[in-house]
Amino acid sequence: MSESDLLEMLENARLTPSGRNAQTLRYVLSNTAEMNALIFPTLSWAGYLTDWDGPEEGERPSAYIVILNDDTLSKTYFCDHGIVSLAILLTAIEKGYGGCIIAAVNRDTLRDTLSIPEKYSIVQVIALGKPAETVVIEPMVNGDIKYWRDSQGIHHVPKRSLEEIIVV
Amino acid sequence: MSESDLLEMLENARLTPSGRNAQTLRYVLSNTAEMNALIFPTLSWAGYLTDWDGPEEGERPSAYIVILNDDTLSKTYFCDHGIVSLAILLTAIEKGYGGCIIAAVNRDTLRDTLSIPEKYSIVQVIALGKPAETVVIEPMVNGDIKYWRDSQGIHHVPKRSLEEIIVV
Numbered sequence: 001m002s003e004s005d006l007l008e009m010l011e012n013a014r015l016t017p018s019g020r021n022a023q024t025l026r027y028v029l030s031n032t033a034e035m036n037a038l039i040f041p042t043l044s045w046a047g048y049l050t051d052w053d054g055p056e057e058g059e060r061p062s063a064y065i066v067i068l069n070d071d072t073l074s075k076t077y078f079c080d081h082g083i084v085s086l087a088i089l090l091t092a093i094e095k096g097y098g099g100c101i102i103a104a105v106n107r108d109t110l111r112d113t114l115s116i117p118e119k120y121s122i123v124q125v126i127a128l129g130k131p132a133e134t135v136v137i138e139p140m141v142n143g144d145i146k147y148w149r150d151s152q153g154i155h156h157v158p159k160r161s162l163e164e165i166i167v168v
Numbered sequence: 169m170s171e172s173d174l175l176e177m178l179e180n181a182r183l184t185p186s187g188r189n190a191q192t193l194r195y196v197l198s199n200t201a202e203m204n205a206l207i208f209p210t211l212s213w214a215g216y217l218t219d220w221d222g223p224e225e226g227e228r229p230s231a232y233i234v235i236l237n238d239d240t241l242s243k244t245y246f247c248d249h250g251i252v253s254l255a256i257l258l259t260a261i262e263k264g265y266g267g268c269i270i271a272a273v274n275r276d277t278l279r280d281t282l283s284i285p286e287k288y289s290i291v292q293v294i295a296l297g298k299p300a301e302t303v304v305i306e307p308m309v310n311g312d313i314k315y316w317r318d319s320q321g322i323h324h325v326p327k328r329s330l331e332e333i334i335v336v
Contacts, residue, residue, distance in 0.1 A: 082250020
């Protein structure tokens with residue numbers, strides 16, 4: 001993935017609404033084999049797929065965006081991390097990529113490995129690349145939130161219905 | 169604003185990524201004059217515009233989406249509130265509306281007024297309507313994050329540059 005692809009994603013993230021307009025989030029971009037290899041082992045993959053250790057060599061993300069918060073500006077960033085993450089993912093999809101937000105990060109290791117200064121907290125990581133698998137969204141059955149993979153390798157993601165999520 | 173407009177926004181929100189795919193967020197929809205009038209006084213408007221008390225009658229939002237979390241499923245919703253809020257706002261803009269995420273909510277009053285059951289926490293409110301004002305995004309100067317309104321009533325929102333938000 002080119003640097004200009006990543007910059008386009010961040011350009012959209014940059015323009016989104018921000019709580020108190022404070023814009024305290026910061027970004028580390030990775031799209032080299034060397035840096036990607038440092039980030040990959042600090043991430044946990046697909047918690048519900050217990051018989052899967054994560055993507056094999058060759059199917060691993062070709063880029064990452066590490067989202068940080070500059071705690072010296074404010075430790076509170078409201079819902080900004082979700083807003084920028086969706087902006088990044090939508091831009092990625094528009095460009096033919098796929099992505100995944102990963103909050104299960106070994107933050108101490110990642111901080112050491114990338115020499116991230118203490119003033120930044122590590123919020124989450126977005127993994128990006130050409131999708132190797134087909135994802136289908138389907139109705140949730142019996143409140144079972146677990147995504148699953150079928151024998152053809154298709155990844156199924158159950159979603160709650162509109163009726164279920166509207167309280168009034 | 170019609171109910172079908174609001175349902176379209178929620179339909180897009182419903183399909184977004186969710187932490188652990190748990191989808192614990194729930195929604196209250198308001199698009200009647202009566203219900204809107206109950207919600208309006210529980211919200212604080214544009215903290216930096218200290219000489220403005222919020223929108224006048226006739227310029228007030230024509231709809232609200234109150235975002236709740238079902239705490240009985242999980243009290244943790246990661247960045248889901250930001251993700252769904254951006255999905256709602258982008259859908260609103262696509263349909264010719266504008267919107268604003270409001271986290272400064274008098275939650276006790278709003279809960280009482282709308283009889284929101286205790287099992288739901290009130291996360292934030294999205295105000296929606298036809299925009300009465302022009303918004304321009306511009307480069308931030310000297311780290312001043314405050315949005316401001318000029319003598320023509322144009323609302324200026326300073327945003328940090330790409331250079332400023334990229335750490336590596």
